[in-house]
Amino acid sequence: MSMRLVVVGAGGRMGRALVRAIHETEGATLVGAVERSGSPLIGEDAGTLAGVGPLGVAISDDPLATFATADGVLDFTTPAATIEFAGYAAQARIAHIIGTTGCTSEDDAKIAAAARHAPIVKSGNMSLGVNLLAALVEQASRALNAADFDIEIVEMHHKHKVDAPSGTAILLGEAAAAGRKVVLSEASVRGRDGITGAREEGTIGFASLRGGSVVGDHSVILAGAGERLVLSHHAEDRGLFARGAVKAALWAHERKPGLYSMRDVLGIGA
Numbered sequence: 001m002s003m004r005l006v007v008v009g010a011g012g013r014m015g016r017a018l019v020r021a022i023h024e025t026e027g028a029t030l031v032g033a034v035e036r037s038g039s040p041l042i043g044e045d046a047g048t049l050a051g052v053g054p055l056g057v058a059i060s061d062d063p064l065a066t067f068a069t070a071d072g073v074l075d076f077t078t079p080a081a082t083i084e085f086a087g088y089a090a091q092a093r094i095a096h097i098i099g100t101t102g103c104t105s106e107d108d109a110k111i112a113a114a115a116r117h118a119p120i121v122k123s124g125n126m127s128l129g130v131n132l133l134a135a136l137v138e139q140a141s142r143a144l145n146a147a148d149f150d151i152e153i154v155e156m157h158h159k160h161k162v163d164a165p166s167g168t169a170i171l172l173g174e175a176a177a178a179g180r181k182v183v184l185s186e187a188s189v190r191g192r193d194g195i196t197g198a199r200e201e202g203t204i205g206f207a208s209l210r211g212g213s214v215v216g217d218h219s220v221i222l223a224g225a226g227e228r229l230v231l232s233h234h235a236e237d238r239g240l241f242a243r244g245a246v247k248a249a250l251w252a253h254e255r256k257p258g259l260y261s262m263r264d265v266l267g268i269g270a
């Protein structure tokens with residue numbers, strides 16, 4: 001039987017891409033679409049809004065009632081909304097696929113608590129390419145030691161993005177930190193300005209650029225004396241993330257409660 005999915009934030013950039021991806025996927029059916037109460041999109045057909053024609057799914061502002069009809073929820077919204085949806089998905093015991101970035105460690109603790117009751121897949125990037133890149137970054141960071149190679153992560157996104165560094169940059173930073181056997185929060189340097197002093201050995205630097213319509217560019221630079229290794233990913237279309245999220249939902253369907261990553265879904269080890 002087809003997996004019944006709800007898209008929350010259905011009117012957003014990713015929300016619309018998710019509706020299209022579900023429509024194109026055999027074995028997945030859109031049964032609900034949610035936006036915040038007061039949104040002018042309430043009552044509109046989610047398929048029409050996403051450009052695939054009417055699907056008979058009106059956008060609702062009642063997540064709890066909508067989740068009761070579904071097997072899973074796809075969530076690319078905001079941290080505050082995601083925490084609320086994690087509670088509802090746990091109550092309904094349905095899979096929750098979280099692409100939202102910018103969550104704090106307190107938010108992540110609430111998501112981990114919800115994962116005791118339902119399967120949750122959370123990732124800063126749902127594409128195959130980035131998750132493979134993370135495995136390569138982990139390997140390269142392990143092979144090239146901190147005394148000889150400095151790690152810097154550069155990302156660029158469209159001008160509407162509200163969080164920095166991107167969730168993907170953090171995911172890649174975690175991979176680099178795992179390769180180096182350090183804790184990212186203790187090693188990271190986020191942005192430089194003024195007389196910063198020379199670079200401290202073993203740190204992992206982050207730089208964020210914003211502008212135009214860039215979907216998502218990431219590079220991890222391992223800079224040594226006289227040579228640089230640059231591992232990059234360029235996303236050209238949001239459909240990439242949406243297809244990954246639908247794949248994660250199908251993978252999580254009827255799986256045991258727990259917090260899973262996209263590397264679990266894709267079977268990519270270090």
Ligand SMILES: NC(=O)C1=CN([C@@H]2O[C@H](COP(=O)(O)OP(=O)(O)OC[C@H]3O[C@@H](n4cnc5c(N)ncnc54)[C@H](OP(=O)(O)O)[C@@H]3O)[C@@H](O)[C@H]2O)C=CC1
Nearest residue numbers: 009011012013014035036076081099100101124125126241
């Ligand atoms: N993990 C991944 O692979 C990817 C992650 N992302 C992340 O996904 C998130 C969304 O990105 P994007 O689509 O560009 O952002 P948008 O702002 O275009 O979309 C977010 C949508 O969520 C809605 N929303 C916010 N709060 C609620 C609520 N309480 N209930 C229902 N709907 C709500 C917004 O409505 P309103 O406009 O009214 O506030 C909006 O329609 C970001 O965190 C981004 O970083 C993006 C791409 C890939």
Ligand SMILES: O=C(O)C1=N[C@H](C(=O)O)C[C@H](O)C1
Nearest residue numbers: 101124161166167168215216
């Ligand atoms: O906000 C975006 O657009 C994106 N967000 C994710 C992130 O923060 O890394 C993934 C992707 O790069 C697009």
